[in-house]
Amino acid sequence: MSVIDSQTDICFHTWPGDKNKVGAIKPVFANVPARSSYDVVIVGGAIMGAATAWFLADNPDFQGRVLVVERDPSYENTSTMTTTSCMRQQFSTGLNVRISQFAADFVKNLRRHLHGAEYVPDLSIRSFGYMYLADTEEFAETLRASHAVQQQAGAATRLMTPPEIAQEYPFYALDDIVLGSINTVDEGFFDATAVFDALRRASRDRGVEYVSNEVVAMSCNPTGAKVESVTLKSGEIIACGQVVNASGPRADRTARMAGIELPVEPRKRYSWIFKAEKPLEVDLPLTIDPSGLHVRENGGGTYQVGAHFGPDPRVDYDDFTLDHSLWESEAWPIIATRIPQFEAIRLQSTWAGHYAMNTFDHNAIMGPHDLVENFIFLNGFSGHGLQQAPAMGRGTAEWLTYGEYRALDLSAFNYARIPAGNPIMEKAVI
Ligand SMILES: NCCCC(=O)O
Known part of the structure; x- marks a missing residue:
C-alpha cells in the first residue's frame, strides 16, 4: 500500500514495520x-x-x-x-544489468504490459540513482571494472572523482573517498x-x-x-x-x-526511516557507504536506511526481532559522518526483513x-x-x-x- 505526497510526488510506503x-x-x-x-x-x-x-x-x-x-x-x-x-543497473554481471533494464521498461509501461487494465496505475521510476562510494583503491578498481560491464550492457553509469561528487552532491563528507559511481537513468525508487x-x-x-x-x-x-x-x-x-x-x-x-x-538461507537486514530536521536540497541517491550501510531519499524530508552490522549468520525463518540499540550505536553515526546535515534527525520507524541469500x-x-x-x-x-x-x-x-x-x-x-x-x-x- 502506498500514499502519494502531493508536494514531492514520492510514494510513502506503508511498510509492515512502519508506524505510519x-x-x-x-x-x-x-x-x-x-x-x-x-x-x-x-x-x-x-x-x-x-x-x-x-x-x-x-x-x-x-x-x-x-x-x-x-x-x-x-x-x-x-x-x-x-x-x-x-x-x-549497477551490477557486476551484464546479465543482471539487462534483467534490471527489463524491470525499468516493465514498471514504466506497466499498463501496456498488462494490456491496458484500467486498475493499473501509471508508474515512473524516481531516478535519483545509486551512489557507490569507494574509500579504497581496491574497491575503486571493482567499480571501474563493473562500470565497463555496465557500459557494455548499455547502462548510463558515470564514475565520479570526489570533486565531481562534491559539485553535484555538496552534502557528502568525502575526505576518505577515492571514487564514486552513479547512474541516474532508470535507477532509484519505484512503487x-x-x-x-x-x-x-x-x-x-x-x-x-x-x-x-x-x-x-x-x-x-x-x-x-x-x-x-x-x-x-x-x-x-x-x-x-x-x-x-x-x-x-x-x-x-x-x-x-x-x-x-x-x-x-535467510539473513536478517534492518531498515529505518528517519525525518531530517533540515532535509537535503536535492534527492539523496541511494548511497552505499563504504561501511555497507545504504540510505536513500524517501520523500517529505524522510530517508530510508538499510544495513546489517558485524557477523551475518543464517537466522530462523521466523526471526524478525529488532535490536533497537543498532540505530544509535551503529547506523546513525555512519549516516551523520557521511552527511553531516543528518546530525539532527528523528527516527520514525524500524523493521527487520530477510534476504534470501545465495551463499x-x-x-x-x-x-x-x-x-x-x-x-x-x-x-x-x-x-x-x-x-x-x-x-x-x-x-x-x-x-x-x-x-x-x-x-x-x-x-x-x-x-x-x-x-x-x-x-x-x-x-x-x-
Ligand atoms: N537490497 C538493497 C536494495 C536493492 C538492491 O540491491 O538494489
Whole structure:
C-alpha cells in the first residue's frame, strides 16, 4: 500500500514495520484449492510467484492450470514487503544489468504490459540513482571494472572523482573517498507494491488460483526424478505437472521436500526511516557507504536506511526481532559522518526483513533441477530480487511453457552450476 505526497510526488510506503502505516493488504484468498490437480503449482505468492503466474497466464501457448500457494497472504514479513523498493543497473554481471533494464521498461509501461487494465496505475521510476562510494583503491578498481560491464550492457553509469561528487552532491563528507559511481537513468525508487498488486490481480483475472495455505511436503515418483504431488498444511494432496520454488528465504526448506539441497538461507537486514530536521536540497541517491550501510531519499524530508552490522549468520525463518540499540550505536553515526546535515534527525520507524541469500555466488538460481526435472527454482536473489521479478517471472514462464528461455537467455543461472562448482559471482550485493 502506498500514499502519494502531493508536494514531492514520492510514494510513502506503508511498510509492515512502519508506524505510519495506513492499511494492510487484506487476505482475500481461499484456503483450499478448487481442484486436486494443477499443471503448475507455485510455492510462494510474493513478487516472484506473482510475476511467474502473470507471465504464464498471459501466454497463449500455455493452456494449463496454475495454483499459487502463499502461507501468509498479509505478506507482512516477505522480502517483497520489507525491502527498500529500488532498482539499479549497477551490477557486476551484464546479465543482471539487462534483467534490471527489463524491470525499468516493465514498471514504466506497466499498463501496456498488462494490456491496458484500467486498475493499473501509471508508474515512473524516481531516478535519483545509486551512489557507490569507494574509500579504497581496491574497491575503486571493482567499480571501474563493473562500470565497463555496465557500459557494455548499455547502462548510463558515470564514475565520479570526489570533486565531481562534491559539485553535484555538496552534502557528502568525502575526505576518505577515492571514487564514486552513479547512474541516474532508470535507477532509484519505484512503487513495487503497486506492481505487486497489479500482477496478482491481473493473474487472478486470467484464472490463476491463489490459496492461503502452506506446502508442507512433496511426494516424488519411485526414482525420485519427478515431484508428483504437494501436500498442503490443511491436509489436501495436490497433483502437479511442474512445481516452482518461489518461497524466498524459505527456499531451502521447500527444496528439501523434494530431496534437494539448496545453498539459500535467510539473513536478517534492518531498515529505518528517519525525518531530517533540515532535509537535503536535492534527492539523496541511494548511497552505499563504504561501511555497507545504504540510505536513500524517501520523500517529505524522510530517508530510508538499510544495513546489517558485524557477523551475518543464517537466522530462523521466523526471526524478525529488532535490536533497537543498532540505530544509535551503529547506523546513525555512519549516516551523520557521511552527511553531516543528518546530525539532527528523528527516527520514525524500524523493521527487520530477510534476504534470501545465495551463499554460493549471490546470484539467482533458476530453471529445473538436473535430476528432479519438474522442480523449477526461482531462488537466491540475495537482496536484489524485487527488481528482477519481471525478467525472472517472464523467463520462468517461458521455461514452463517451452522448456527454454526466449526473451532473455537466463540459462547461466541454472542449478547445475552449483554441484559443478562454477559460480557466477555477483559482487554488487548491498
Ligand atoms: N537490497 C538493497 C536494495 C536493492 C538492491 O540491491 O538494489
